[in-house]
Amino acid sequence: MDYFLFLLCLALPTYLIRFKIFGIPTNLLEIFLYLGVLGQIVIILKRRPFNFKPITSSNILIPTVLILLSGVVSVLISPDKRTSLGILKGWFVNPILLAGLILLNVHSEKTARKIIWGLTGSGTLVAFWGIIQKFGFGYLLPHQSLDPSFRSYLITGRSFGPFESPNYLGMYLAPVSLLLFFYWLKTKLTFFQKTLSQKKQVGTQAAFFGWQINDFLVLFCFLVMLLALFFTQSLGAWLGFGIAMLLGIFLYFRPLLYLNPKSKFIFDIAYLICTLLLILGSFVLIKKMGYRVENSFAARQEVWQVAWYLARKHPLTGIGLGLFPLFYHQTVAHLHFPPLNWFQLHPHNLFFAFWLNLGLLGLLAFLWLLLVAFRQIIKNQQLFLLTPLLAIVIHGLVDTTYWKNDLSVIFWIFLALTFLFWQDAKEDSA
Numbered sequence: 001m002d003y004f005l006f007l008l009c010l011a012l013p014t015y016l017i018r019f020k021i022f023g024i025p026t027n028l029l030e031i032f033l034y035l036g037v038l039g040q041i042v043i044i045l046k047r048r049p050f051n052f053k054p055i056t057s058s059n060i061l062i063p064t065v066l067i068l069l070s071g072v073v074s075v076l077i078s079p080d081k082r083t084s085l086g087i088l089k090g091w092f093v094n095p096i097l098l099a100g101l102i103l104l105n106v107h108s109e110k111t112a113r114k115i116i117w118g119l120t121g122s123g124t125l126v127a128f129w130g131i132i133q134k135f136g137f138g139y140l141l142p143h144q145s146l147d148p149s150f151r152s153y154l155i156t157g158r159s160f161g162p163f164e165s166p167n168y169l170g171m172y173l174a175p176v177s178l179l180l181f182f183y184w185l186k187t188k189l190t191f192f193q194k195t196l197s198q199k200k201q202v203g204t205q206a207a208f209f210g211w212q213i214n215d216f217l218v219l220f221c222f223l224v225m226l227l228a229l230f231f232t233q234s235l236g237a238w239l240g241f242g243i244a245m246l247l248g249i250f251l252y253f254r255p256l257l258y259l260n261p262k263s264k265f266i267f268d269i270a271y272l273i274c275t276l277l278l279i280l281g282s283f284v285l286i287k288k289m290g291y292r293v294e295n296s297f298a299a300r301q302e303v304w305q306v307a308w309y310l311a312r313k314h315p316l317t318g319i320g321l322g323l324f325p326l327f328y329h330q331t332v333a334h335l336h337f338p339p340l341n342w343f344q345l346h347p348h349n350l351f352f353a354f355w356l357n358l359g360l361l362g363l364l365a366f367l368w369l370l371l372v373a374f375r376q377i378i379k380n381q382q383l384f385l386l387t388p389l390l391a392i393v394i395h396g397l398v399d400t401t402y403w404k405n406d407l408s409v410i411f412w413i414f415l416a417l418t419f420l421f422w423q424d425a426k427e428d429s430a
Contacts (some may be wrong), residue, residue: 001043001105002114004036008098009118009413013126015090015405016141016162025086029405030094037097040104054103058419059376063368064096070362071321078320087322087357090405095412102416112420115413116183123176124221127228130159130169134231159231170229170237171401175388175410177225178241182248182384184218189252235296240395246275248387299340300348300398306332307347311355318359327356346403350396353403373418385418 008029015029044050055061071088078084106112129137134157141162144150150160158166229237250271254264306328310319319327325345332339347353355363370393377386392401392411402408 001036001039001101002111004039005102005105006114006118008032008036009115010121012119012122012406012409013162016143027090027405029409030090033094033098036101040101052104054419055100058103059372060369060415060419063365063372066365066368067358067362068092068096070358070365074318074321074358074362077317078323080320080323080326084321084323087403091403091408094405095408098409099412099416102413103419106416106420112417113183115417116179119176119410119413120180120218120221123173123180123225126161126163126169127173127225130161130173130228130231131224133159133161156233157231158233159228161228166232167234167236167399168404168407170232170234171392171395171399171404171407172410173225173229173232174237174241174244174391174395175414177222177229178244178248178387178391179384179414180218180225181222181245182252182387184215184222185248185252186384188215236395236398239398240391240393240401242278243394244387244391246271246278247390248383251383251386295340302332302336302340303328303344303348304352305335306344307349307352307356309335311352314356314359316360318356318362321357324353324356346400348399350393350399350401353400357403369415373415376418382418385414389414389418 011029011032013029014032015027017028019026071092075081075084075088102115106115133154138154140150143164144160149165153160153166159169160166161169161172163169163172229241254267254271307324309331310324310327324347325343328344328347329342332342332344347356351363351366354366358366370389373389374386377383377389392414395401402411
């Protein structure tokens with residue numbers, strides 16, 4: 001099952017291969033997942049009694065049940081039950097099933113590493129796609145060729161890979177690249193500290209910079225994803241990635257200097273200078289983009305005002321799963337006329353999206369999940385999981401970094417890994 005989970009994470013973009021079975025819309029990733037669930041059922045039946053403790057003792061169990069419950073309520077109140085059921089299945093039930101498979105089958109960091117490499121592989125592949133788009137590869141997938149905006153992306157040099165927009169490519173690459181980089185950094189620092197504690201006759205440079213082929217592969221994949229992320233020209237993705245990267249570097253390296261106040265002072269000054277340079281560089285890039293940034297922010301202000309209006313009008317139950325485009329189209333002209341956009345797929349805010357789609361219960365359950373995840377990460381010092389989740393939340397202030405097949409799966413994989421590593425830490429301390 002370990003290698004199956006690796007392949008499932010590697011095949012994450014195959015949700016774009018869509019078809020119908022007996023009139024029911026599905027996709028290739030979904031079929032792979034259901035085969036895995038079927039295999040898990042066979043394993044459970046063969047191994048009686050089966051140990052469900054990794055799930056039943058999980059701190060994410062109750063908020064997960066509440067999210068599913070709020071999803072069912074949202075389907076019941078929805079006038080378009082076909083759309084709502086599809087979203088409940090694809091963006092909640094399926095990712096939660098995958099998280100369950102991970103919790104039941106990944107019992108050590110060694111096997112969890114396969115999940116990380118699966119995500120790295122899929123991220124590198126879509127990043128390559130985005131890079132060659134930047135340099136003239138103009139092939140569009142069937143769902144892209146029908147939308148003229150993709151031609152404009154190609155003309156303006158914005159990479160979008162196989163996805164629906166450059167922002168979606170940024171939402172995919174930012175957390176995955178951060179996971180890879182900081183997990184690699186964790187392994188290097190662990191080896192470095194272990195070498196020092198054992199007082200081996202190895203120089204500091206050799207202990208930390210004694211690279212193997214695996215290290216060069218990590219660096220290659222990270223740089224490919226970083227370059228594609230830059231080519232998306234997605235300011236939200238840059239913002240989430242940049243803040244998470246800066247915080248991660250600070251949290252990883254500053255504790256290493258606890259015995260040397262002078263080195264700590266130099267590190268703080270250098271860190272501050274780098275932060276200021278990055279902020280200055282961001283302002284230069286924003287100014288260079290000029291009109292596109294102003295237009296994008298104005299459109300977001302418009303959609304946020306509509307989202308806030310709808311949230312106040314439907315505070316408890318929300319508007320129903322997947323119905324934001326309909327309600328936006330009916331509402332925007334009453335608040336802004338003429339509107340900048342007559343159509344918006346999402347409210348461009350992670351928390352508005354949960355509130356409007358799942359109601360107040362769904363929003364509170366989602367906040368509960370985030371609180372549990374961040375608390376476990378900080379408690380057990382698994383900082384390599386902090387940065388990708390932080391990037392999702394920060395980017396989620398200006399985009400909907402969950403409401404899509406692959407993005408929802410990535411989110412639940414991170415939650416499962418958070419609990420796995422917490423479980424490992426608890427077992428080690430016992």
